[in-house]
Amino acid sequence: MSPERKSRIAELLDQHEKELLASWIDRQLQSVSTRRDLIDETELREQSRQLLRLLGEAAVSGTDDIQGSAWEPVREVLGAMSRSRARLGFTPSETAMFVLSLKEPLFTLLRQQLGSDARAIAEETWNATVLLDRLGLYTTEVYQKGREEIIVRQQQDALELSTPVVQLWDGILGLPLIGTLDSARTQVVMESLLQRIVDTGARIAIIDITGVPTVDTLVAQHLLKTVAAARLMGADCIISGIRPQIAQTVVHLGLDLTTVITKATLADAFAVALQRAGLAVVRAAAPR
Amino acid sequence: MERIPILKMGPVLLVSIQVDMHDQLALTLQDDLTDRIVKTHARSVLIDISSLEVVDSFIGRMLGNIAAMSRVLDAETVVVGMRPAVAITLVELGMSLSGVRTALNVERAMEMLQVASANGHAAMGEGTDDRRPD
Amino acid sequence: MTVARTEKLPVQTSEDIVKVRQAVRAWAVQLGFSLVDQTKIVTAASELARNTVIYGGGGTVELESLLEPRRRGLRLTFADQGAGIANTEQALKDGFTTGNGLGLGLGGAKRLSNEFEIHSQPGAGTTVRITRWT
Numbered sequence: 001m002s003p004e005r006k007s008r009i010a011e012l013l014d015q016h017e018k019e020l021l022a023s024w025i026d027r028q029l030q031s032v033s034t035r036r037d038l039i040d041e042t043e044l045r046e047q048s049r050q051l052l053r054l055l056g057e058a059a060v061s062g063t064d065d066i067q068g069s070a071w072e073p074v075r076e077v078l079g080a081m082s083r084s085r086a087r088l089g090f091t092p093s094e095t096a097m098f099v100l101s102l103k104e105p106l107f108t109l110l111r112q113q114l115g116s117d118a119r120a121i122a123e124e125t126w127n128a129t130v131l132l133d134r135l136g137l138y139t140t141e142v143y144q145k146g147r148e149e150i151i152v153r154q155q156q157d158a159l160e161l162s163t164p165v166v167q168l169w170d171g172i173l174g175l176p177l178i179g180t181l182d183s184a185r186t187q188v189v190m191e192s193l194l195q196r197i198v199d200t201g202a203r204i205a206i207i208d209i210t211g212v213p214t215v216d217t218l219v220a221q222h223l224l225k226t227v228a229a230a231r232l233m234g235a236d237c238i239i240s241g242i243r244p245q246i247a248q249t250v251v252h253l254g255l256d257l258t259t260v261i262t263k264a265t266l267a268d269a270f271a272v273a274l275q276r277a278g279l280a281v282v283r284a285a286a287p288r
Numbered sequence: 289m290e291r292i293p294i295l296k297m298g299p300v301l302l303v304s305i306q307v308d309m310h311d312q313l314a315l316t317l318q319d320d321l322t323d324r325i326v327k328t329h330a331r332s333v334l335i336d337i338s339s340l341e342v343v344d345s346f347i348g349r350m351l352g353n354i355a356a357m358s359r360v361l362d363a364e365t366v367v368v369g370m371r372p373a374v375a376i377t378l379v380e381l382g383m384s385l386s387g388v389r390t391a392l393n394v395e396r397a398m399e400m401l402q403v404a405s406a407n408g409h410a411a412m413g414e415g416t417d418d419r420r421p422d
Numbered sequence: 423m424t425v426a427r428t429e430k431l432p433v434q435t436s437e438d439i440v441k442v443r444q445a446v447r448a449w450a451v452q453l454g455f456s457l458v459d460q461t462k463i464v465t466a467a468s469e470l471a472r473n474t475v476i477y478g479g480g481g482t483v484e485l486e487s488l489l490e491p492r493r494r495g496l497r498l499t500f501a502d503q504g505a506g507i508a509n510t511e512q513a514l515k516d517g518f519t520t521g522n523g524l525g526l527g528l529g530g531a532k533r534l535s536n537e538f539e540i541h542s543q544p545g546a547g548t549t550v551r552i553t554r555w556t
Binding site: 308309310311312341342343344345346372373374376377378380381382 | 437439443444447457458460462464465468469527529533
């Protein structure tokens with residue numbers, strides 16, 4: 001695109017900013033995707049005014065590379081706006097529509113100003129649409145990245161919350177696993193378990209897998225890694241919560257769990273743990 | 289040449305590894321320990337690695353070798369104080385040191401070793417063992 | 423992604439292996455890695471450094487700190503002009519060794535890293551590159 005052509009848009013944005021802003025805001029206020037329920041009119045007006053001003057300034061530079069430095073102020077504002085709309089609950093399309101809704105008023109303006117020059121109208125309309133499409137896509141990208149960050153943070157939180165290590169008795173830890181056991185989760189599990197072993201001096205850890213839906217070769221590997229790591233710190237592990245289906249899977253897949261004590265229930269495992277710890281549960285004398 | 293010091297406390301040989309060992313130092317320790325076990329008729333070897341921030345396959349192998357060699361010499365080895373990050377890394381590396389007995393700290397290790405000697409012979413087999421006499 | 427800092431170290435002797443561990447540790451700390459992640463990359467570096475010394479006839483390691491908008495990385499490139507590996511796939515399988523019993527190094531380093539690349543040809547030396555991200 002030649003600078004000369006581009007600056008016609010810049011020229012128009014500069015000379016007709018006020019009326020363009022008015023018709024753009026009008027257009028937005030009429031549209032459902034503006035989400036008047038999530039954003040108030042004053043803020044909308046201000047955001048539109050700001051963006052239009054920055055658009056005009058950037059357009060003067062004559063380049064249409066929106067990743068370049070001339071467009072940085074525009075990117076910043078659009079980025080901030082996308083992120084905030086993501087948080088407010090806008091969909092990606094609704095967020096992009098903020099930019100794309102400028103097309104109609106801008107094209108109308110072009111037709112008015114370029115009058116009978118059909119070729120110029122076609123050309124400038126094309127330039128404008130390419131530019132606004134790029135900016136619209138940019139808002140979608142920023143929106144997506146913002147959502148990803150939220151998801152990652154939530155995943156971290158979920159991981160940590162879902163692997164509590166409880167002390168069942170002096171020297172005996174319990175680790176009820178709920179959900180699938182993938183390698184990321186295994187890392188968190190190992191770190192929590194080993195830290196608790198250090199903190200409590202536990203010698204036995206019962207890993208209960210009642211809440212683990214499937215046990216395949218990978219899950220078995222993860223479990224064995226956890227058991228091996230605990231053993232390196234002087235603690236033995238018992239795996240409990242072996243459902244009949246899991247027992248069948250273990251045999252069918254030829255999984256080698258012979259190095260680990262396994263029990264059907266947590267209660268059974270606890271009994272074994274007490275025994276190994278040299279403890280016994282005794283009935284208290286009946287109160288009289 | 290620098291060597292890792294080996295202390296004798298009764299029938300127990302105590303080694304505390306406090307430096308980032310280069311390979312030769314580790315090999316020397318292996319040799320020195322085997323020598324000392326024979327010379328002192330030691331029944332137990334306690335290797336304190338609580339200061340080690342890294343245990344790679346070479347050191348892991350060294351620990352395994354020491355455990356195996358001492359067993360042949362009718363002595364029991366316990367590796368003590370492995371740090372959580374080290375344990376996780378070692379397992380990820382693929383070494384579980386299954387032939388090596390482990391304890392959380394020196395106190396525990398001593399308890400284990402007393403049990404072993406009370407049983408009259410170095411316990412054969414692997415892993416921690418809380419069996420008490422009678 | 424930008425490379426913020428680089429440094430090249432010799433990996434010729436077993437003392438160099440220790441120095442590599444210490445340098446990698448310092449860089450990992452500086453990049454803000456968690457303790458477990460630090461331990462993993464230092465251990466991986468130790469394995470690869472040892473391979474470079476023993477099988478590669480000595481070589482170099484280049485440390486690079488990588489900066490991306492959302493994460494930081496530590497990249498290590500070990501290079502030697504040694505005999506090279508004919509079958510890298512085979513070499514990555516645990517337990518495979520042509521030397522004195524150190525089979526876990528290459529596969530282990532791969533497991534401990536987020537990214538792993540190896541280029542090797544018989545007679546043309548070996549280059550191994552690993553990266554760990556925060």
